[in-house]
Amino acid sequence: MNSRTSRNAKPGATFARTAAIAVIGTTLLSAITLDAVPARAQSATLPRADVVEQLDARYAEAQAAVGVTQQGGVMEVFTTSDGSTWTLVLTKPDGTSRVVAAGKTWIRR
Numbered sequence: 001m002n003s004r005t006s007r008n009a010k011p012g013a014t015f016a017r018t019a020a021i022a023v024i025g026t027t028l029l030s031a032i033t034l035d036a037v038p039a040r041a042q043s044a045t046l047p048r049a050d051v052v053e054q055l056d057a058r059y060a061e062a063q064a065a066v067g068v069t070q071q072g073g074v075m076e077v078f079t080t081s082d083g084s085t086w087t088l089v090l091t092k093p094d095g096t097s098r099v100v101a102a103g104k105t106w107i108r109r
Contacts, residue, residue, distance in 0.1 A: 045096035046097060047095060048089075048091045048096070048097040050097075055078045055087055059078075059080065059087070062078060062081075064077045071093075072093045074090070075090055076088070076089045083105060083106040083107060084104060084105065085103070085106070088100045
């Protein structure tokens with residue numbers, strides 16, 4: 001961190017940002033690792049369209065972010081419009097999806 005960043009940072013903002021990055025990084029690393037686990041050891045999977053439909057119908061969540069894993073899977077974050085809840089979904093190359101994590105308070109930047 002340079003002196004300009006530290007002067008302009010709000011008290012506690014650096015810690016909060018570092019903590020948020022650590023949590024997101026750990027969650028994504030876990031999800032990417034789980035992508036390589038055999039199907040029989042994973043939680044139930046559904047077609048992606050079914051997962052997306054359920055997230056919309058039950059929680060009013062829509063896609064907010066997307067990324068591709070090294071194994072060719074797709075990681076998506078679904079959130080409510082106000083960010084009050086979020087769900088992390090992993091979709092494998094075969095089109096099956098599963099919920100990896102869910103929580104409250106998604107902050108958009």
